[in-house]
Amino acid sequence: MRLIIMALMGASFALFGSLASARAATPINPQADMKAFQGYFLKRFPKVPLAAYVNGPYNFSKSEADQWKQIMEFPPYQFALDTGKSVFNTKFPNGKDYASCFPNGGVGIAQNYPMFDPKTGRVVTLGIAINRCRVANGLKKLKLTTGPMADILAYMTSTSDGKPINVVVPNNPKALAAYRAGKEYFYSRRGQLNFSCASCHVQEAGMHLRGNVLAPALGMTAAFPLYRSKWGNMGTLVRRFIGCNKKVHSVPAKPDSAAYRDLAYFLTYMNNGLPVSGPGARP
Amino acid sequence: MNLRASMLGLSLLAGLGVAGVGQAATPAQIAAGQKIAETTTLGNCDACHMFTGATEAGNVGPALQNVKSMVPNRKEFYAIIYDEEARNPQTVMPAFGKNHILSPEQINDVIDFMYTK
Amino acid sequence: MRKTAMMAVAAIMFAPLMAQAGGPSKANSAKAIASAAARIKIAAGMNDQWLATLAAFKAANAAQAKGDFALAQSKAMTAATLANLSIQQASAQKKLWVNEVIK
Structure with a gap:
């Protein structure tokens, strides 16, 4: 056991050493990322039109969509x-x-x-x-x-209902760095359960985790803030980030942290062109 | 270096974990395994896997039916639950053993339970 | 039977670690808590702290305050182990995340 711990510590030191080289500049091209991101989902779910992604899980479960229609007669928000x-x-x-x-x-x-x-x-x-x-x-x-x-x-x-999402990443090194940090956060596995945001909301999008549909990452930010039946009240995108972090047994970041700001920046940029549809309602 | 270290860890711990090979599972072990499999804070297997008796099971992972023919080798089954990412980097299955979510004994109880499915 | 056998094996495997860390005493458990705290700080800096790490660390401090130094030491060691795993995870992800990017 001691041997294993020593071996693991050695491995982690070795990785620390190579951190700098791993960070070596990869070109940052938000526009190309966004095109690929939207294209990935459109190709994978050809029956779901781009604008419909703002309706999240309701594209993937008839029973949830039917319940939603009923709920929206008296919107909970x-x-x-x-x-x-x-x-x-x-x-x-x-x-x-x-x-x-x-x-x-x-x-x-x-x-x-x-x-x-x-x-x-x-x-x-x-x-x-x-x-x-x-x-x-x-x-x-x-x-x-x-x-x-x-x-x-x-x-x-x-007051922005239906307007196309229009997040801008200016050609400024700090803006590009924030975008890149958000992207890295989104794709990095973390927590004792070892999930990234992408594990559930890209790789397993549309599948069921227990009774709930895992919503695709595309369109996800458009309906916030939202009334979630599970919460019994309203919540912001940051509240959802915190919930997801806890779900993978990870200590959440602070609500106003750089990590969550940058994640929201990246994730909302991926939704550029989709219509704002908040406030929303989710199971 | 990293890979070799974790392989060493895996083989040592896998050896420890499958100490019970060859002994028939007791009803108590099977019941303990079921509890672990269906408890959210423990195995939470049914969040992703359908198996008979599970309520509101998910479909992220394969349905667990005829498990003995799916994974006839107990050692291999243990390795899947211990750290499937070591075998398949793309998997979203948590490393229940490596990340200390379940103890070796708990993993063995889950295997005993799943072998009844 | 299986349980006893495994506990025996575990005891043998853990023995050198415990011997190295020193038997339960206030000083030794305090040392274990301090070393866990250092690992926890590194994990936090990498944006990857596990809930279980902090839970074990809290339990270690509570046991230390109550004078249960054996428990304090073992909980602190658990916290350090979990923190090391999350540090290892975060370090590995620095390289691996790009493989997940939609291209």
Whole structure:
């Protein structure tokens, strides 16, 4: 046993040594990645048109799709949407409002997020932009996973309903590095169960994990924030990331971490051209 | 280096794990195996594999029927559960033994249970 | 029968490790906890910490606080083993992830 541990430690040191060379520059071409990503799913599931991927699991299970149609007669996110709209339109104590922080008063802009911020060199999700707005106006940050943040996101996203997702990766080394880091995160196995995001949402997409369909990674970000029956309330994309990490027995990253910002950046970029369809509802 | 190290680990541990070859499984071992196979925090086998008696089983992995003819060699079956990635880099099956999710005894109990399917 | 045989084998295999780490004492278990903490820090830096690692580490600290140094030492060793596995996984993935990319 001691021998094995020593051998394993030796192996890991050897790998550390080769880290630098493994990181050697591979060309970063987001546009080509996106074309290949969308093409992969279109070829694999020829019956599902590109825009329908925003409906996630419902393309792959008639029973789930039938239940969804029933549920959508009284959308479970309606309350969050209404609350979010009134919060969004309520003035801050200093007399300003959310609209003052965003282009076009915050209406019809959700399709452009996550966005690279050249000033900080970091990716900014719409949730993080909302928190920046609050801090700039003397208010505390909101939790990025659920609650009031999900409500405001539900409203802002609804004003972009049907607009094509349009995430931009500018030709800036930090933006390209963030995109690449998100891509690496998506494809890297982690956790005691040794899954990557891609293991379930690319390789096994459309299959059943217990009773649930594994949604394809294509279209996945389009319906957030969403009401999930399993949660019994609203949640953001970050909340889903945390859930997936825990499911593979991995300690989740912080909601505003670079890891999750970059992952959202990559994953949403892969959905460019698909229509925004949030807020959504899922089993 | 890495491959050889893990192969060494695998063969040593596989040797330890199949200590029970040749002995008939007891009903208690089979029952323990079933519990492990159907418990989410342990084997959670039915999340991905269909087998008779499983409720709401998934279909990510192959259905487990006539398991004795699927994997007649117990040592090989142990290796699949221990670390299938070592045999097939593309697999999404977790390395239950290598990653200390199940103990060697628990893996053997699961094998005893699956051999009744 | 199978169980006893395996425990005997395991005891023989673990014996040198325990002897090397020293028998249960407050100092030895503290040393094991410190070395687990160092591995955990590396795993965290690689964005790949396992839930079970932190659970074992927490149990080690709880046992240490209660004066159960044998348990503290064994839990700390479990935490270090799991942290090493996740470090190994993260290191391997630095090379392997590109094989999974849709091209």
